[in-house]
Amino acid sequence: MTEKNEKKNKIDRRQFLGLAWLASVVAFTGEALGTLFKFIQPVSDGGFGGMVNAGTLEEFPPGSITLIKEGRFFLSRLDDGSFIALWQRCTHLGCSVPWEEEEDQYHCPCHGSLFDKLGEVTGGPAPRPMDYFPVIIEAGEVFVNTEEAFERKAFDPSQTTHA
Ligand code: FES
Incomplete structure (x- = not known):
């Protein structure tokens, strides 16, 4: 060469x-x-940022916690039959928080914040409870309005919706 x-x-x-x-x-x-x-x-109808149809009342037995992926929230049906929808976003730095069935709590994988079923902080650096979205029940169907998440200092029954 x-x-x-x-x-x-x-x-x-x-x-x-x-x-x-x-x-x-x-x-x-x-x-x-x-x-x-x-x-x-832009948000399409039925997805995060708009009105999300989560399903029928019968799909959510009392005591259940269901992740509605398209809406980025957990739909909790409390023992008294009422609903609360919690944004899946950690209030510390915004990581997605999974519900850990074995631990019976939400456990953020990023810095270890812990939230109970109602979304209240039980440990870690999160400064406030998980934000929630309004739940609307109409004709046996459960809708969640994800246009705006509401911050709160603590759980209050006024954040829930009764069937
Ligand atoms: S983002 Fe969840 S604990 Fe930091």
Whole structure:
């Protein structure tokens, strides 16, 4: 191989590495923009940011806690038959909070905040209870209005809706 060919091969490798780098930057940027778009896209009917039909009354027995993914909330039916809808967002720094059935509490995976069934803080750095959305019951169906989440200092029965 001549010196000229070697130099040409080196440039080709450099070009290849440059293109590979550019491709990875483009892929990463595309992924990031896709995620951002999902987050800021206008809300479609029936999804988070609007009125969500969670299901029929019979689907939620007293004592149940159900994640309604499209609305990003947990629908709790309390023992007295009333409903409260809790935003799945941690009030510390905004992580998604899962309901941990074995622990009988919401347990944020980010910094360990704990919330009871009513969304009240029982541990960790969260500064206030989980925010809630209004629940509307109409013709045997449960609707949750996710246009606006309400902050609170503590649980109060006025935050619930009776069937
Ligand atoms: S975001 Fe949940 S504890 Fe920090």
